[in-house]
Amino acid sequence: MRRAWGHPSAKVALLVLLAIALLAAFGDRLAPHDPLAQHPRNMLRGPGPGHLLGTDYLGRDVLSRLLEGSGRSVAGAVEAVAAAMAVGVPTGLASLWMGRVGEWIAQRAVDALMTLPFTVFAIAVVGALGNGMHQAMLALGVLYAPLFFRMTRAAALSLRHAQYVESAELFGASVGRVLRTHIWSKVLPTVIVTAAHALATCLLVVSSLTFLGVGVQPPAATWGGMLATDLGFLIQQIWAPVFPAALIVITAGALNLLADAVRDAGADELLPGGAPDPATGSPGATPDTPDAPDTTKEQADAALPAA
Numbered sequence: 492m493r494r495a496w497g498h499p500s501a502k503v504a505l506l507v508l509l510a511i512a513l514l515a516a517f518g519d520r521l522a523p524h525d526p527l528a529q530h531p532r533n534m535l536r537g538p539g540p541g542h543l544l545g546t547d548y549l550g551r552d553v554l555s556r557l558l559e560g561s562g563r564s565v566a567g568a569v570e571a572v573a574a575a576m577a578v579g580v581p582t583g584l585a586s587l588w589m590g591r592v593g594e595w596i597a598q599r600a601v602d603a604l605m606t607l608p609f610t611v612f613a614i615a616v617v618g619a620l621g622n623g624m625h626q627a628m629l630a631l632g633v634l635y636a637p638l639f640f641r642m643t644r645a646a647a648l649s650l651r652h653a654q655y656v657e658s659a660e661l662f663g664a665s666v667g668r669v670l671r672t673h674i675w676s677k678v679l680p681t682v683i684v685t686a687a688h689a690l691a692t693c694l695l696v697v698s699s700l701t702f703l704g705v706g707v708q709p710p711a712a713t714w715g716g717m718l719a720t721d722l723g724f725l726i727q728q729i730w731a732p733v734f735p736a737a738l739i740v741i742t743a744g745a746l747n748l749l750a751d752a753v754r755d756a757g758a759d760e761l762l763p764g765g766a767p768d769p770a771t772g773s774p775g776a777t778p779d780t781p782d783a784p785d786t787t788k789e790q791a792d793a794a795l796p797a798a
Contacts, residue, residue, distance in 0.1 A: 494756035501752035507745040511738075515565040518558035521532060526551060527710055542732055547795045548724055553717075558733060560712030565742070567628050567706065567713075568693040572686055573574040574632025579639025584670055586644055587651045601637040609634055609696050610703075617705050627706030631696060635689055639682070646681040650674050682751060687750035690742040698739050714739050 494502040514521070516780070524542075531549030539543045544553040588596045607630060616622070617628035650656060657671050664672075700706045701715030714735040721731035 495749070495752040496756060498752040500596075500748045502749035504745040504752065508749065510743050511565060511745070512562070513647065513792060514558060514561040516562065520560040522552075522555035522558045524552035526712055528552075535724060537728070545731070547720060547731070549575040553734060556717060557714070557738065558711040558771070559643060560714055560717065560735075561738070563624070563700070563707065563711065564694070564697060564714045567624055567697040568690055568699075570625070570628040570633060571631035571693045571697070574619075574629055575689065576633035576639050576682070576686060578632065579636035580643050582636075583640040583643030584647055584674070584678070585718040586640070588666055592748075597640075601640050604637045607634055610699060613696075614703075614705055615699055622705065622708060623704045627700055628697075631693060635693065638689060639685060642681055642685045643678055646672050646678045650677060652663055680756075684750045684754045687746050687753065691746035691750075693745050694739065694746070733771045 496505075498546065502636060502661075512604070530546070533542070533546045533550040536542060536546040536550075542552050542554065547553055547556070585595050589597060606676055611629040612634055613627050617627050620626040650673070653673075656669055659669050660675060687730065693790070697706070698713075700716035701713040702719045704716070705714060707713050716733050717735040718739075721728065721735070771783070
């Protein structure tokens with residue numbers, strides 16, 4: 492994260508995400524009006540001094556509902572990703588010590604889960620367990636767990652047979668100690684990048700579910716739910732869907748920017764001597780370094796008499 496902070500895109504993304512986090516944490520306290528209070532006389536009013544973003548079809552303040560619904564929308568995506576990480580990351584690391592049969596079974600289970608569509612599976616779980624946000628997010632977490640399983644396993648697979656890992660095992664280190672000391676710190680950047688991308692995707696899926704009325708009960712406000720109700724009154728308020736849609740797009744874009752910055756920072760750290768030189772393409776090259784002799788040409792000239 493310290494290396495990623497050097498990228499301008501990471502600074503912008505972190506500032507945007509900090510603002511979204513503040514809205515999610517304190518949005519209900521910052522709301523200027525009661526987000527559930529209905530005023531039929533003020534239905535479908537445009538932006539003005541009393542209501543900065545106008546009112547909806549029931550006369551409720553749009554700005555207050557956006558602020559109050561931020562926490563519910565963001566918390567849903569965070570809950571889904573946290574559940575996916577809790578299931579996928581430990582099993583991905585543990586699969587390296589399961590043996591051939593255990594690895595085959597784990598990979599086939601992951602392949603089976605990846606074939607299930609997100610929205611349909613979430614609707615089925617909500618229909619079976621009740622229409623609640625936690626049920627829907629648990630379903631999303633189960634379906635996103637294979638992503639973390641595959642990414643964690645791929646990142647740790649090359650480290651499993653590294654010399655320092657095998658040396659630690661020969662000296663009697665337990666599997667848990669090997670994971671904590673030698674593997675986890677190198678897998679963590681991959682997990683962070685995957686989590687940031689998954690948060691952006693989960694936010695879109697959560698907004699899609701709440702758009703359909705899944706996972707939330709009216710009159711609770713969410714970004715997707717507000718977008719759905721605003722689409723029914725486009726003739727009266729053509730600008731109304733812009734406000735919740737903008738929050739969804741800005742948050743998802745900031746998460747993707749942060750993931751790309753962390754990925755680039757991790758790639759720069761893995762290069763020997765730093766990032767590749769733009770002029771030569773060789774890592775760690777500097778302009779002050781004297782040119783090395785062309786050993787290939789010298790070897791070819793030496794071989795001519797022998798030929």
